[in-house]
């Protein structure tokens with residue numbers, strides 16, 4: 001019985017986190033579509049930054065790292081529900 005409740009709670013938390021994440025992803029896509037600006041993280045220092053979707057070379061304003069768009073992963077990308085599954089009472 002306890003494990004069943006923990007399972008339901010874990011599933012509920014995962015669904016809520018997944019929903020919140022996908023909402024952020026959807027909003028970030030609106031920025032890309034309307035402003036042609038991508039929200040990314042620096043591949044070197046991990047800081048969040050913006051860049052034009054047309055940029056071929058990007059330089060991080062935080063650490064000075066310079067690279068191609070593939071060196072700067074999107075801050076939000078679509079993720080599966082399984083990514084958010086948590087274990088309750090995991091000691």
Ligand SMILES: [Zn+2]
Nearest residue numbers: 042045060063
């Ligand atoms: Zn950086």
